[in-house]
Amino acid sequence: xxxxxxxxxxxxxxxxxxxxxxxxxxxxxxxxxxxxxxxxxxxxxxxxxxxxxxxxxxxxxxxxxxxxxxxxxxxxxxxxxxxxxxxxxxxxxxxxxxxxxxxxxxxxxxxxxxxxxxxxxxxxxxxxxxxxxxxxxxxxxxxxxxxxxxxxxxxxxxxxxxxxxxxxxxxxxxxxxxxxxxxxxxxxxxxxxxxxxxxxxxxxxxxxxxxxxxxxxxxxxxxxxxxxxxxxxxxxxxxxxxxxxxxxxxxxxxxxxxxxxxxxxxxxxxxxxxxxxxxxxxxxxxxxxxxxxxxxxxxxxxxxxxxxxxxxxxxxxxxxxxxxxxxxxxxxxxxxxxxxxxxxxxxxxxxxxxxxxxxxxxxxxxxxxxxxxxxxxxxxxxxxxxxxxxxxxxxxxxxxxxxxxxxxxxxxxxxxxxxxxxxxxxxxxxxxxxxxxxxxxxxxxxxxxxxxxxxxxxxxxxxxxxxxxxxxxxxxxxxxxx
Amino acid sequence: xxxxxxxxxxxxxxxxxxxxxxxxxxxxxxxxxxxxxxxxxxxxxxxxxxxxxxxxxxxxxxxxxxxxxxxxxxxxxxxxxxxxxxxxxxxxxxxxxxxxxxxxxxxxxxxxxxxxxxxxxxxxxxxxxxxxxxxxxxxxxxxxxxxxxxxxxxxxxxxxxxxxxxxxxxxxxxxxxxxxxxxxxxxxxxxxxxxxxxxxxxxxxxxxxxxxxxxxxxxxxxxxxxxxxxxxxxxxxxxxxxxxxxxxxxxxxxxxxxxxxxxxxxxxxxxxxxxxxxxxxxxxxxxxxxxxxxxxxxxxxxxxxxxxxxxxxxxxxxxxxxxxxxxxxxxxxxxxxxxxxxxxxxxxxxxxxxxxxxxxxxxxxxxxxxxxxxxxxxxxxxxxxxxxxxxxxxxxxxxxxxxxxxxxxxxxxxxxxxxxxxxxxxxxxxxxxxxxxxxxxxxxxxxxxxxxxxxxxxxxxxxxxxxxxxxxxxxxxxxxxx
Numbered sequence: 001x002x003x004x005x006x007x008x009x010x011x012x013x014x015x016x017x018x019x020x021x022x023x024x025x026x027x028x029x030x031x032x033x034x035x036x037x038x039x040x041x042x043x044x045x046x047x048x049x050x051x052x053x054x055x056x057x058x059x060x061x062x063x064x065x066x067x068x069x070x071x072x073x074x075x076x077x078x079x080x081x082x083x084x085x086x087x088x089x090x091x092x093x094x095x096x097x098x099x100x101x102x103x104x105x106x107x108x109x110x111x112x113x114x115x116x117x118x119x120x121x122x123x124x125x126x127x128x129x130x131x132x133x134x135x136x137x138x139x140x141x142x143x144x145x146x147x148x149x150x151x152x153x154x155x156x157x158x159x160x161x162x163x164x165x166x167x168x169x170x171x172x173x174x175x176x177x178x179x180x181x182x183x184x185x186x187x188x189x190x191x192x193x194x195x196x197x198x199x200x201x202x203x204x205x206x207x208x209x210x211x212x213x214x215x216x217x218x219x220x221x222x223x224x225x226x227x228x229x230x231x232x233x234x235x236x237x238x239x240x241x242x243x244x245x246x247x248x249x250x251x252x253x254x255x256x257x258x259x260x261x262x263x264x265x266x267x268x269x270x271x272x273x274x275x276x277x278x279x280x281x282x283x284x285x286x287x288x289x290x291x292x293x294x295x296x297x298x299x300x301x302x303x304x305x306x307x308x309x310x311x312x313x314x315x316x317x318x319x320x321x322x323x324x325x326x327x328x329x330x331x332x333x334x335x336x337x338x339x340x341x342x343x344x345x346x347x348x349x350x351x352x353x354x355x356x357x358x359x360x361x362x363x364x365x366x367x368x369x370x371x372x373x374x375x376x377x378x379x380x381x382x383x384x385x386x387x388x389x390x391x392x393x394x395x396x397x398x399x400x401x402x403x404x405x406x407x408x409x410x411x412x413x414x415x416x417x418x419x420x421x422x423x424x425x426x427x428x429x430x431x432x433x434x435x436x437x438x439x440x441x442x443x444x445x446x447x448x449x450x451x452x453x454x455x456x457x458x459x460x461x462x463x464x465x466x467x468x469x470x471x472x473x474x475x476x477x478x479x480x481x482x
Numbered sequence: 483x484x485x486x487x488x489x490x491x492x493x494x495x496x497x498x499x500x501x502x503x504x505x506x507x508x509x510x511x512x513x514x515x516x517x518x519x520x521x522x523x524x525x526x527x528x529x530x531x532x533x534x535x536x537x538x539x540x541x542x543x544x545x546x547x548x549x550x551x552x553x554x555x556x557x558x559x560x561x562x563x564x565x566x567x568x569x570x571x572x573x574x575x576x577x578x579x580x581x582x583x584x585x586x587x588x589x590x591x592x593x594x595x596x597x598x599x600x601x602x603x604x605x606x607x608x609x610x611x612x613x614x615x616x617x618x619x620x621x622x623x624x625x626x627x628x629x630x631x632x633x634x635x636x637x638x639x640x641x642x643x644x645x646x647x648x649x650x651x652x653x654x655x656x657x658x659x660x661x662x663x664x665x666x667x668x669x670x671x672x673x674x675x676x677x678x679x680x681x682x683x684x685x686x687x688x689x690x691x692x693x694x695x696x697x698x699x700x701x702x703x704x705x706x707x708x709x710x711x712x713x714x715x716x717x718x719x720x721x722x723x724x725x726x727x728x729x730x731x732x733x734x735x736x737x738x739x740x741x742x743x744x745x746x747x748x749x750x751x752x753x754x755x756x757x758x759x760x761x762x763x764x765x766x767x768x769x770x771x772x773x774x775x776x777x778x779x780x781x782x783x784x785x786x787x788x789x790x791x792x793x794x795x796x797x798x799x800x801x802x803x804x805x806x807x808x809x810x811x812x813x814x815x816x817x818x819x820x821x822x823x824x825x826x827x828x829x830x831x832x833x834x835x836x837x838x839x840x841x842x843x844x845x846x847x848x849x850x851x852x853x854x855x856x857x858x859x860x861x862x863x864x865x866x867x868x869x870x871x872x873x874x875x876x877x878x879x880x881x882x883x884x885x886x887x888x889x890x891x892x893x894x895x896x897x898x899x900x901x902x903x904x905x906x907x908x909x910x911x912x913x914x915x916x917x918x919x920x921x922x923x924x925x926x927x928x929x930x931x932x933x934x935x936x937x938x939x940x941x942x943x944x945x946x947x948x949x950x951x952x953x954x955x956x957x958x959x960x961x962x963x964x
Contacts, residue, residue, distance in 0.1 A: 068729035069604040122551040124783075127922060215697050216782070216922040240925040244783070247550035247926070300698070301606075301726070440609060440698040443722040444729070 037387035042468055046394050046461045049323055053457035059315035060449045062090065063308060063370075067301040067444040074132075074298040075338035076108025076269045083294050087274040087310070087335050094318050096276030096333070104337040104348040106271040109133055111220075111298055112262025114235055116206060119143060119256040122248055126241035127216040128206070129299060130263040131190060131223040131234045132341055141260030142167065142204045142233065148249055152188050152196055164201030167257050168193070169208075171246060173239075176212040180368065180430030183437075186210045187221070194234040195226045204259045205234040208242035213435035216240055220297050221438045222341050233261050271295070271337040273345045276314075278321035280329035280467060287332040288467040289421070290317055290459060291346075291365040291413040293339030300442030304433060308447060308455070309366035310335055316460040320467075327467035329361060336412040339367070346412035350419060357419035362466040362473050364459060365410035368428045369436075370452040373400050375427035376462075377407035379417065384474045388424070391465045395458055403427065405477065420475035426458050519869035524950055528876050528943045531805055535939035541797035542931045544572065545790060545852075549783040549926040556614075556780040557820035558590025558751045565776050569756040569792070569817050576800050578758030578815070586819040586830045588753040591615055593702075593780055594744025596717055598688060601625060601738040604730055608723035609698040610688070611781060612745040613672060613705040613716045614823055623742030624649065624686045624715065630731055634670050634678055646683030649739050650675070651690075653728060655721075658694040662850065662912030665919075668692045669703070676716040677708045686741045687716040690724035695917035698722055702779050703920045704823050715743050753777070753819040755827045758796075760803035762811035762949060769814040770949040771903070772799055772941060773828075773847040773895040775821030782924030786915060790929060790937070791848035792817055798942040802949075809949035811843060818894040821849070828894035832901060839901035844948040844955050846941060847892035850910045851918075852934040855882050857909035858944075859889035861899065866956045870906070873947045877940055885909065887959065902957035908940050 038046075070086050073079035084101055091099040109132055116128035144167045149155045151172040155163070170189040175182035193205045209219035218236040225231045237245070248255050274294060280286065292309025296302020317331045337345030353360070376395060378388040385405065392402045408414045409423035417423055436442040466473060520528075552568050555561035566583055573581045591614055598610035626649045631637045633654040637645070652671040657664035675687045691701035700718040707713045719727065730737050756776060762768065774791025778784020799813045819827030835842070858877060860870040867887065874884045890896045891905035899905055918924040948955060 064729055068606075068726050071604070071606040071726075122553070124550075124553040214923075214927050215699065216925065217698060240923070240927045243927045244550050244553075244925070247546055441696075441722070443696075443698065443726065445696050445722045445725045 037390040037469065038465060042465065043394065045323060045325060046464050049319060049460045049464055050394060050457045053316070053319055053460045054453050056315065056319060056453060056456065057449060058318060059311040059452045059456045060447070062314055063303060063311035063447060063452065064444055066307045066310060067303050071301045072298045073294065073296050073302060075106040075271055075295050075341050075344065076266065077298065080271050080295055084272045084274055087294055091274065091276035091314065094314070095321065097279050099276040101272035101274050102348065102352060104271050104273055104345045105268050106338040106344045107341055108266040108269045109341060110264050110266050112136065112264065114261045114263070116235060116237055116257065116259050118245065118248060119258050121253050124244065126245065127218055127238040128235050128241070129218040129220050130261045131236055132220055132297070133223050134234045134261060134263050135231050136263055137204065137233045137259055137261045141258045143256065143258040144203050146249065146255045146257050152192060155196055160200050163197055166202055167204045167206060167259060168197040168202045169206045169245060171208050171242060173208065174210050174212055174434060176431060176434070178429055178431050179427065180433060182212065183210065183434055190221050191224055194223055194232050195229055198229040198232045202232060204232050206257070206259060207234070207236050209236045209239050211239065211434050211437060211439065214239055215441060217439040217441050219438045220299055233259060235259060235261055273337050273349055274335040276333050278317050278326065278331040281326045282328040284330050286329040286359045286361050288329055288463050289332050289334055289360055289363040289413060289416065290463055291334045291336060291363065292367060293345065293412055294335040295338045295340055297340055297438045299438065299440040301444065303442050303444045303447050304369035304436055305438065305442055306339065306367045308370035308452060312366045312370065312452060312455045312459060315456045316463060319456065319460050320464050323464070327464050329467040331463055331467055339411050343411060343415065346415040350415040354419060357416065357421060360416060360421040363409055363413040363416050363421050363423045364426065364462060365413040366426065366455060366459065367410050368430055369433045370447050370455055371428040371430065371433060372451055373398060373426050373454055373458045374429050375401050375403040377403045377425040377427065378405050379407040379409065379476050380405065380422045381474050381477050384422070387469055387473060391462050394461045398454055398458060400458060417476045422473045422476040424462055426455070428455070519872040519951065520947060524947065525876065527805060527807060528946050531801060531942045531946055532876060532939045535798070535801055535942045536935050538797065538801060538935060538938065539931060540800060541793040541934045541938045542929070544796055545785060545793035545929060545934065546926055548789045548792060549785050553783045554780045555776065555778050555784060557588040557753055557777050557823050557826065558748065559780065562753050562777055566754045566756055569776055573756070573758035573796065576796070577803070578799070579761050581758040583754035583756050584830065584834060586753050586755055586827045587750050588820040588826045589823055590748040590751045591823060592746050592748050594618065594746065596743045596745070598717060598719055598739065598741050600727065600730060601740050603735050606726065608727065609700055609720040610717050610723070611700040611702050612743045613718055614702055614779070615705045616716045616743060616745050617713050618745055619686065619715050619741055619743045623740045625738065625740040626685050628731065628737045628739045634674060637678055642682050645679060648684055649686045649688060649741060650679040650684045651688045651727060653690050653724060655690060656692050656694055656916060658913060658916070660911055660913050661909065662915060664694065665692065665916055672703050673706055676705055676714050677711055680711040680714045684714060686714050688741060689716070689718050691718045691721050693721065693916050693919060693921065696721055697923060699921040699923050701920045702781055715741060717741060717743055755819050755831055756817040758815050760799050760808065760813040763808045764810040766812050768811040768841045768843050770811055770945050771814050771816055771842055771845040771895060771898065772945055773816045773818060773845065774849060775827065775894055776817040777820045777822055779822055779920045781920065781922040783926065785924050785926045785929050786851035786918055787920065787924055788821070788849045790852035790934060794848045794852065794934060794937045794941060797938045798945060801938065801942050802946050805946070809946050811949040813945055813949055821893050825893060825897065828897040832897040836901060839898065839903060842898060842903040845891055845895040845898050845903050845905045846908065846944060847895035848908065848937060848941060849892050850912055851915045852929050852937055853910040853912065853915060854933055855880060855908050855936055855940045856911050857883050857885040859885045859907040859909065860887050861889040861891065861958050862887065862904045863956050863959050866904070869951055869955060873944050876943045880936055880939060882940060899958045904955045904958045906944060908937070910937070
């Protein structure tokens with residue numbers, strides 16, 4: 001099968017690429033500019049930190065604990081509350097300072113039972129899960145003929161009345177890519193599909209999973225409604241089930257389908273951002289933020305998304321705290337509440353801490369899984385690029401290339417960029433991430449203990465240097481930098 | 483992660499192996515012995531058949547139809563009845579002769595809902611499915627402390643009272659192997675686990691899935707009871723869930739678990755073996771049987787197990803029927819009822835056709851998925867080995883090695899071996915088969931169209947030659963031949 005062979009080739013290339021990390025260092029910073037920003041002593045400390053991180057399993061074991069002892073933790077759920085308790089307890093046990101929870105009000109969507117079946121001409125049950133935020137169907141479900149359309153662009157073309165009274169099937173496939181770029185193109189039907197279908201009179205939306213795997217495990221994720229249009233249920237079927245449905249449709253026969261779903265919105269409730277610090281030795285009131293989100297979707301145990309980030313950032317900060325000399329400034333780990341269903345924690349943090357934004361000297365977030373770090377991006381004003389290049393130079397032996405000054409800060413820490421906080425993004429190899437993302441398969445067994453160490457090493461080096469850099473990194477470049 | 487790296491290496495080797503088919507021909511039959519059994523004209527016909535099969539997508543399209551238009555077809559279900567109707571209709575449409583159904587009484591086990599959850603100290607829901615044949619739990623489920631044991635050998639050692647009143651977790655892992663040999667070692671807990679646990683007073687059995695994947699999709703399969711001991715429910719959890727449970731147990735805390743299951747045995751019902759023939763040109767009363775099983779487990783659409791066999795054997799026979807000259811004897815495709823839950827169809831066939839066993843000159847079964855054919859085994863008396871070697875010689879260009887005279891005939895056709903019917907087995911590469919076997923993931927997208935063609939080519943060549951061989955292949959060697 002072509003896709004299988006292609007996959008094998010990809011794996012082959014990956015094997016070769018893993019064996020030749022030096023090949024990826026071609027964008028290395030010029031050594032001449034890097035030696036000025038930091039002293040040799042600072043760089044030596046950071047190198048030592050890097051080597052210790054590469055031999056340290058603390059992140060891996062933290063993640064084992066979070067996944068096996070807490071598990072799924074969607075915003076507002078009992079698992080979410082257990083995750084907050086877990087994080088507070090672990091940070092205290094690890095000797096973090098100023099460990100506390102900052103309350104965040106979160107929406108609470110409750111998944112129910114979801115079933116999708118073809119009724120005629122060939123009855124089959126399809127593996128399906130509601131998208132996050134979807135309303136329920138009536139008790140008996142919604143039964144209607146299926147109309148298939150690739151994506152929102154195709155929906156906007158042709159006869160707009162063809163969707164009325166139908167169940168719309170969005171059939172577009174997500175493409176696998178090392179930079180995860182297929183996601184942005186594919187995810188629009190998840191977010192806006194129900195809005196665009198409802199405005200054309202459709203009764204329900206079924207999407208092909210936004211993911212690159214071939215498992216019978218649907219990908220959930222947030223969807224939205226527009227008050228201007230009727231709310232209709234929206235669910236995802238797994239990729240193999242989407243193939244099966246397409247095989248039925250390809251015969252030219254009318255396929256009739258029944259969708260049933262019992263999810264609902266409960267009352268908003270309290271969750272929390274969990275914070276812990278490694279105090280700085282000279283300027284403890286100035287902080288470098290290491291962010292990740294504590295919530296996860298409910299189907300898996302949130303191992304890569306974003307248990308890995310929680311574990312990586314906590315372990316990186318702890319390693320910095322254990323180093324012979326602490327950096328000048330404080331390392332603040334922020335485990336954000338509810339990234340997945342509306343960024344509640346990040347918005348609350350940005351609001352509550354707006355007045356001290358100037359004392360946030362740098363921020364980073366880990367939320368692309370514990371995969372191989374491949375690239376570093378920054379967002380600083382140009383005069384601070386030499387410092388960034390110096391920081392990057394210590395990641396070159398790990399095969400990380402410098403990719404430009406267009407970092408976003410990712411979903412949560414990115415909320416601090418408008419407040420002027422400079423950030424870096426560490427791009428990981430996203431080739432396999434979207435096999436697991438938002439599925440039941442996002443579990444601890446998918447995490448490579450050596451790769452999680454590499455991530456810890458990168459963040460520990462960057463955080464230590466940023467926190468110890470005498471003059472700081474200025475304020476974030478606000479204009480798009482690409 | 484070691485298993486990931488190992489997997490990558492395996493894939494790398496597979497890529498290399500695919501590129502060097504000649505490397506696998508080392509057990510090729512000596513050319514000197516092969517030219518006598520068949521005429522050049524016969525061999526030329528078989529070669530032509532092979533080349534046509536390698537360019538023919540009939541099997542692939544048959545399998546698409548079976549999986550998308552029938553889907554799951556466990557014995558006694560509505561899907562089973564639809565599969566029988568599908569097979570009769572397809573064979574007639576393809577112009578087979580003597581198309582008919584031979585009634586078979588089959589047991590009818592009905593899957594219900596199954597849930598497994600850890601209750602304390604860390605509540606989590608585990609992905610679980612009942613094993614085929616399991617009784618239900620009481621409505622409220624069974625709640626008890628978990629006692630873990632690797633396998634039946636370990637259960638037989640040590641304090642036999644430690645299982646009383648507990649839920650037994652069989653934690654042994656199946657090993658990945660090209661010859662599928664890990665399966666036989668691992669599957670004993672599925673078949674006999676409930677018996678051995680019940681005789682020691684356990685309340686329920688939870689097994690790590692008998693499979694090599696890391697998906698949250700449990701592997702079902704038949705389990706048995708012994709009238710001498712209490713019947714207790716038996717379920718499988720997916721491999722990642724087994725890992726999670728082991729992570730909880732590894733803390734040393736007592737893990738309490740609740741198992742709930744609503745499956746039940748319904749009344750036995752009627753299914754059928756479906757038969758169609760390509761009549762022989764000289765001896766139509768003598769038959770070569772090409773077997774596969776029409777039933778499947780209920781979680782997937784039975785694509786590799788054994789829709790592939792159904793499609794491969796049907797397409798191979800049809801190609802033989804389309805050849806310039808039909809073979810001397812009849813090719814009889816037999817699609818057996820209920821292989822998975824007790825071999826009902828094979829036993830009925832062997833009983834009904836016992837009196838004509840002598841006119842069954844040869845048999846083969848495809849039931850190891852549409853993967854790369856790697857080896858041929860025979861079971862004939864020694865004087866017929868030159869004919870087998872001649873048949874094999876045509877598979878050498880496809881990379882198939884001859885592996886010995888120890889074929890079983892596989893589960894269904896193997897029932898004919900005690901009646902004297904000589905058989906061959908075509909070993910396929912089973913490396914990935916047990917990722918999918920008996921799971922929801924056994925779906926059409928996992929089937930490689932080029933590999934299914936290769937299987938058709940092998941069976942078509944072997945069947946044509948066996949059916950055209952003037953003197954036949956004698957009777958099956960009865961003693962173990964290894």
